[in-house]
Amino acid sequence: MSIQATRGTRDILPEEISNWQRVEAIAREILGRAAYQEIRTPIFEQTDLFERGIGETTDVVGKEMYTFKDRGDRSITLRPEGTAGVVRSYIEHGMHTQGDVQRLWYLGAMFRYERPQAGRQRQFHQLGVEVLGSADARADAEAIAIASDILQSVGLKNLTLQLNSIGDANDRQAYRTALIEYLTPHQEKLDSDSQNRLTKNPLRILDSKDKQTQEILQGAPSILDYLSSESQQRFDRVQALLQDLGIACNINARLVRGLDYYTHTVFEIQSDDLGAQATVCAGGRYDGLVSQLGGAETPAVGWAMGLERLVILLQQIQQSVVNPVDLYVVSRGEKAEAQALNLAHSLRRSGFTVKLDMSGSAFGKQFKRADRSGAIACLILGDSEAENGTAQLKWLKSGAQSEITQSELMNNPATLRQQFEENA
Structure with a gap:
């Protein structure tokens, strides 16, 4: 169980x-x-x-x-x-x-x-x-x-x-006395909770949800008359x-x-x-x-x-507002995956919202998850990119893709931010 x-x-x-x-x-x-x-x-x-x-x-x-x-x-x-x-x-x-x-x-x-x-x-x-x-x-x-x-x-x-x-306190005491005096003749018709409250805490009877009790209260004195x-x-x-x-x-x-x-x-x-x-x-x-x-x-x-x-x-x-993802990072291969982790961490520190795919699955499955994530862009690192210190930057809405160096992404995030403004 x-x-x-x-x-x-x-x-x-x-x-x-x-x-x-x-x-x-x-x-x-x-x-x-x-x-x-x-x-x-x-x-x-x-x-x-x-x-x-x-x-x-x-x-x-x-x-x-x-x-x-x-x-x-x-x-x-x-x-x-x-x-x-x-x-x-x-x-x-x-x-x-x-x-x-x-x-x-x-x-x-x-x-x-x-x-x-x-x-x-x-x-x-x-x-x-x-x-x-x-x-x-x-x-x-x-x-x-x-x-x-x-x-x-x-x-x-x-x-x-x-x-x-x-x-x-004086106003409530005067009203309490008047309310008890009014409700006492109706005590047997009150719901059980209200009957218990009559002498202990009669003001709480006003909160009763019982239909018959509410009908009785229609003629009860108003606390506003005792202020x-x-x-x-x-x-x-x-x-x-x-x-x-x-x-x-x-x-x-x-x-x-x-x-x-x-x-x-x-x-x-x-x-x-x-x-x-x-x-x-x-x-x-x-x-x-x-x-x-x-x-x-x-x-x-x-x-x-x-x-x-x-x-x-x-x-x-309204519909729930999902926290937007700027970049979805796709990688495959031991060296590329290590670089992708480092790149994602650096971009987060620069103010981007980055989701790193850590499934290790084929590129095709990772790309499908990138599309479903709602991200604006996808960063792609494979064996070739790992060797060259680059990444493929793909804009998911238009499908446009270009190569960018990892050092530029980490050391000059303003360039990437400008591209976001142009493509978001």
């Missing part, structure tokens, strides 16, 4: 990787222009970090974490999300003492034990940003604008921003800033997000092209998380973007 990838994981194959690289490159460029700095945190952390940070009553902590004991009998968890680890690093390394707002971003694998489906695996990848140290509504708007820029720059369309405010005047003014400011940026949004009073650390602004960017799993980016403000994890009171806002879902959308709107 052959060994296969574990359920909930998948290989990212060479024909897919160009879309991943394109998304990553665009994100790096946009985040770099906005002066965000990359941070890389461990894939596993102490379990307590996620229990305290995400919340013990959330589905992520209660049902989905990959947790185990290490050889020191310590409880360790593969990270289910990126924010808690970034905040732990922020506290541990004293970033708050650096006297400036920390604009950070990360990219990496996360792990949750969920039912695998399109765009949602048990090992998945997220791109995320965290802005720590600013309570200004402009930080919220900037974070959303950067996410929007990344999604639009990779070519996605049919995107909708869903926006809400869940206020501060203090300060929270409402802040929410109005975020909306005005987004409008100034030309970013349209839908106010969705049912949007609460699945993690306990959120405050004030919460949002999701959704695509109409992805079916049931419509959210490609989500986040919000989490002003209490740093202090909750042992740091000083620090306002913060951030988001995470699921790369699997993003790549699915990208593949729907």
Whole structure:
């Protein structure tokens, strides 16, 4: 029996990787222009970090974490999300003492034990940003604008921003009381998960996908009616800033997000092209998380973007972009093959993309592979070329062929580059 990838994981194959690289490159460029700095945190952390940070009553902590004991009998968890680890690093390394707002971003694998489906695996990848140290509504708007820029720059369309405010702790407590009061008479008609959440985490009931529960929620109070005047003014400011940026949004009073650390602004960017799993980016403000994890009171806002879902959308709107090959090198004979390796290495160092055929098969089979490679030109070395220190340069589109010395190829690549401009 052959060994296969574990359920909930998948290989990212060479024909897919160009879309991943394109998304990553665009994100790096946009985040770099906005002066965000990359941070890389461990894939596993102490379990307590996620229990305290995400919340013990959330589905992520209660049902989905990959947790185990290490050889020191310590409880360790593969990270289910990126924010808690970034905040732990922020506290541990004293970033708050650096006297400036920390604009950070990360990219990496996360792990949750969920039912695998399109765009949602048990090992998945997220791109995320965290802005720590600013309570200004402009930080919220900037974070959303950067996410929007990344999604639009990779070519996605049919995107909708869903926006809400869940206020501060006092606002949520008042709303929590009102929501429990409304839902209690309907408790027996709620789905089982919602029944369990009613007294522990009633706001999470708003996320229920159960049809009957959603019908009951139609008459539920809105959290927007329980915002203090300060929270409402802040929410109005975020909306005005987004409008100034030309970013349209839908106010969705049912949007609460699945993690306990959120405050004030919460949002999701959704695509109409992805079916049931419509959210490609989500986040919000989490002003209490740093202090909750042992740091000083620090306002913060951030988001995470699921790369699997993003790549699915990208593949729907365009063909994968194959990394172009400039030169395909064909050789036969011991001396010619050694020279071909040396020549390919030198040309790569000069900036050309070179694929070296190492099959040792007949010229005819190597030429067929050269044609299939999509290369612009083919370099051919046989016994004669090896003796003379030359190579045959064949332009695959036109079939034109000429002889060129190996020394010129290695010592004067500008000549070859000029020929590429004329023949590409």
